[in-house]
Amino acid sequence: MISAATLRHDAFKAPAPTRALFPEFPPVDWADGDTVLNATPSKSGEMDIWGAIRPGSRIEGTPYVAVRPIGQGGMGDVFEVEHTALGKHFALKMLRPSHLRRPDLAARMRDEARTLAALRHPNLVEVFDLGSTPDGRVYFTMEMLAGRDLRRELRRLGSLSVPAALNLVAQALDGLQAAHEAGIVHRDIKLDNLFLCDDGSLKILDFGIAKQARRRSSVTGHGVLGTARTMAPEQHASGSVDARTDIYAAGLVLYELVAGRGPFDEVRGQEQAMRFAHCERRPPPPSTFAPQEVPAPVEEAILKAIEKRPERRFQSAAEMAATLRDCLADASKNAVKMPSPTLVSPPGIDAALWPRRLLHRATGALDSIRGRIFPLRLNVP
Structure with a gap:
């Protein structure tokens, strides 16, 4: 299953000559919480997303046990977690440790959770919980999506x-x-x-x-x-x-x-x-x-x-x-609907018997062909 929060932004960097052509455009903020599909392993092969969190460990100050990392980005890391009391799995999005001194990003994450919680609709992902860890990392949980x-x-x-x-x-x-x-x-x-x-x-x-x-x-x-x-x-x-x-x-x-x-x-x-x-x-x-x-x-x-x-x-x-x-x-x-092929029996013949007669005739024809071809092959010097 993939979390409702697994998502990826396209990052673009224009070469210097191109930037010079359009200086009037302000830069895009790519540090707004872009989450990359499937967290990228570091050079050592370890998932950078884990930080101090380990599979099977309880996330401090929460009722959730980490199951696996789902994604990571500029603002939040996303994990599959299990609620210790309910046994139900959720997607948990948490502020990255490197952003603990960014109150604007913490506020943005809270806003995202509250916005989704207020918007109940079948085509919007559902939010269940909002909180923060003892060290100040804001998190919220969402439904897991397959x-x-x-x-x-x-x-x-x-x-x-x-x-x-x-x-x-x-x-x-x-x-x-x-x-x-x-x-x-x-x-x-x-x-x-x-x-x-x-x-x-x-x-x-x-x-x-x-x-x-x-x-x-x-x-x-x-x-x-x-x-x-x-x-x-x-x-x-x-x-x-x-x-x-x-x-x-x-x-x-x-x-x-x-x-x-x-x-x-x-x-x-x-x-x-x-x-x-x-x-x-x-x-x-x-x-x-x-x-x-x-x-x-x-x-x-x-x-x-x-x-x-x-x-x-x-x-x-x-x-x-x-x-x-x-x-x-x-x-x-x-849309053009192609008619399904139907087998029509000749007049005077029971429809139920027609397929069987057709098979017998085909078999007989094949035997006749064999009788004509094989002798010819045997007589060839």
């Missing part, structure tokens, strides 16, 4: 079928609508933060940089928060964000699922060039890259979602979800 994130799913398949992609993104939009109705903007919707459960349901992960839509700015002292490859133009320009910021990101997710790549992946890895592309360049239609036919209504929905100006996008997650489900219904109606 499945994989959409980044892994896309790597496995190359691209998803249009109906599958529509279904998954519509589920994500349902979860986003619940968050938006509560005044919360996620700000980091991407494949890594969308978890496909084994039962086919989808969960939105990581509200670590989510914010109240009514707050004035999305910028902290560390710069813009988010992932350059999936940020809306207004995020890149340090402007205000609202629900339509998440809609832009959801459109990029749908684009990548059906096309197998993002609209500006030719500059992937170049932070400033990627920002310029999202702010200034017209995205090519997903059909440009897709290994499958993308129906016109689906392509129109994607391009509408990733319009540069928020007022030209879908104005709510619910509106976009409804459009995608209409596209899904149309795709189902237009």
Whole structure:
């Protein structure tokens, strides 16, 4: 099983010449709590994530016993844990020891837990507990999820079928609508933060940089928060964000699922060039890259979602979800159904006996062929 908090941000570093082209863009804060899928072993082969915690040991000041590490990142380490009294397993996210002197990160982790706890929805991961260890490390526990994130799913398949992609993104939009109705903007919707459960349901992960839509700015002292490859133009320009910021990101997710790549992946890895592309360049239609036919209504929905100006996008997650489900219904109606082959018996012959007679005739024909061919072969000098 994989934790609900296993997620990974794409980190981009532009070469110096590229940075010089776009000096107006502020730097992205990559120390915001990015968690990498499957903690990376150190040179010695040991998991750096463990620190003073060992498998089977009780985490001091908590009712949880550590089972295994799940992931690690700039802000939090994630473990699978077992509750000592309940015997139930959870995913526990804990502030890294190196951030004990960062009250802003501790506050952000508390905010993430409280945000998720307040947002009860089938497409959002559920939070059960919030606390801190005696040394001041904030932690919270979440449900354990069995499945994989959409980044892994896309790597496995190359691209998803249009109906599958529509279904998954519509589920994500349902979860986003619940968050938006509560005044919360996620700000980091991407494949890594969308978890496909084994039962086919989808969960939105990581509200670590989510914010109240009514707050004035999305910028902290560390710069813009988010992932350059999936940020809306207004995020890149340090402007205000609202629900339509998440809609832009959801459109990029749908684009990548059906096309197998993002609209500006030719500059992937170049932070400033990627920002310029999202702010200034017209995205090519997903059909440009897709290994499958993308129906016109689906392509129109994607391009509408990733319009540069928020007022030209879908104005709510619910509106976009409804459009995608209409596209899904149309795709189902237009799907060509191949008739299953049927064996029709000749007139006057019992249908139940026909397959047996056909087999007998085929066997007889084969025997006849053998009788004609083998003697010829035997007579060849």
